[in-house]
Amino acid sequence: MKQFPIHTTRLSLLIALFLCFGFCQQSSARDMEFEQLQAEIASLRETLNRHAAKTYIVIDTVHNRLQVWRDNRVMREATCATGSGKVLLRPGDSARWQFHTPLGVRTILRKVTDPIWAKPLWAFVESGEEPPALPWAFRRLDQTTLGAYALELGEGYEIHGTLYPALLGRHITHGCIRLNDDDLAFVHLTLQVGDRVYIY
Amino acid sequence: MLLAQPPVFGRDEIALQNQRDALILELDQVRTGDFYLVIDLAAKRVHLKANGNILRTCPILDLSPMSAEHTQTYRFARRIDPFSVEPGNANLRLRGRLLPLDFFGRLLEGPRHRSRLYFAPDLVVQDSGMSTDTTPYIALWPEDIKALGSALRPGTAAILIPPSRETDP
Numbered sequence: 001m002k003q004f005p006i007h008t009t010r011l012s013l014l015i016a017l018f019l020c021f022g023f024c025q026q027s028s029a030r031d032m033e034f035e036q037l038q039a040e041i042a043s044l045r046e047t048l049n050r051h052a053a054k055t056y057i058v059i060d061t062v063h064n065r066l067q068v069w070r071d072n073r074v075m076r077e078a079t080c081a082t083g084s085g086k087v088l089l090r091p092g093d094s095a096r097w098q099f100h101t102p103l104g105v106r107t108i109l110r111k112v113t114d115p116i117w118a119k120p121l122w123a124f125v126e127s128g129e130e131p132p133a134l135p136w137a138f139r140r141l142d143q144t145t146l147g148a149y150a151l152e153l154g155e156g157y158e159i160h161g162t163l164y165p166a167l168l169g170r171h172i173t174h175g176c177i178r179l180n181d182d183d184l185a186f187v188h189l190t191l192q193v194g195d196r197v198y199i200y
Numbered sequence: 201m202l203l204a205q206p207p208v209f210g211r212d213e214i215a216l217q218n219q220r221d222a223l224i225l226e227l228d229q230v231r232t233g234d235f236y237l238v239i240d241l242a243a244k245r246v247h248l249k250a251n252g253n254i255l256r257t258c259p260i261l262d263l264s265p266m267s268a269e270h271t272q273t274y275r276f277a278r279r280i281d282p283f284s285v286e287p288g289n290a291n292l293r294l295r296g297r298l299l300p301l302d303f304f305g306r307l308l309e310g311p312r313h314r315s316r317l318y319f320a321p322d323l324v325v326q327d328s329g330m331s332t333d334t335t336p337y338i339a340l341w342p343e344d345i346k347a348l349g350s351a352l353r354p355g356t357a358a359i360l361i362p363p364s365r366e367t368d369p
Contacts, residue, residue: 034212034213044223048230049252062346072254105233200256
């Protein structure tokens with residue numbers, strides 16, 4: 001059997017050790033890069049979560065669906081009614097109203113129990129009645145239409161109840177979002193003033 | 201010599217880099233407060249988001265091969281529905297006419313029967329089972345397209361995370 005000289009064996013061993021050391025160095029550099037990336041992602045996620053709301057409402061006006069989200073999970077899904085998009089014109093006048101639900105991001109400004117609806121001018125025009133002269137006239141006030149609760153979203157838009165639950169799931173409102181009694185009670189209890197409402 | 205080589209990034213590292221880049225782009229969007237999309241081709245999901253909150257998640261049913269290798273921001277250009285009116289062209293030939301991104305597809309197929317969402321650079325979000333020309337596309341359920349179409353406005357950002365190698369179609 002051929003014997004290798006002792007110095008050749010040592011040299012091979014040294015080269016093997018050097019290669020192994022180089023590989024380990026490269027591998028640890030990769031591990032460090034990997035860990036650094038993971039830490040960076042975790043930090044970015046944390047920053048993103050600081051901007052995100054904990055509890056919020058999402059309203060899909062195309063399919064008339066309302067969802068209550070908490071901690072990135074849907075807590076409740078409900079059928080709602082949203083704006084009809086119809087246009088109302090006052091005869092002999094240039095007054096014009098279009099009834100669509102506003103899209104975008106809104107905030108709950110106020111929560112009201114047993115809300116009273118002060119009928120606006122268009123409600124009288126629509127029903128063909130003569131509007132009362134005084135803005136605080138008793139005839140303007142309606143205690144039943146909005147249901148047990150209302151969540152104000154600004155500019156007269158609200159999430160409220162309905163007298164016609166059979167019409168939920170349709171585009172029939174004057175811009176507000178209507179819910180049935182159970183869903184409305186849940187939304188009223190779960191959401192707080194300042195929570196966001198996303199409408200698309 | 202081995203020590204002098206830069207570390208070689210594998211599939212996992214590239215996926216992580218894409219994830220990090222997407223989060224950086226998302227943070228820019230969060231500050232505007234507008235709706236935006238995160239098109240995650242690796243997870244085959246499209247998320248409609250605002251302020252970092254998920255508003256809707258749509259599964260991707262089908263997609264064409266994408267040339268994008270890195271995370272990038274697309275912009276919503278326009279939506280064409282079956283009832284969309286084409287701009288008039290009387291006595292003008294093509295002068296003064298804005299061509300939609302998928303103009304040649306429309307020229308070949310005629311009027312569309314389903315809604316499509318056009319993004320720039322070239323990307324179409326459409327219903328599954330529809331023919332396209334060479335424009336890269338993503339197929340979603342029709343109800344998802346309707347819902348996203350309602351949320352998007354021209355200029356809305358869509359952050360596209362490219363697919364990992366193993367999920368390439």
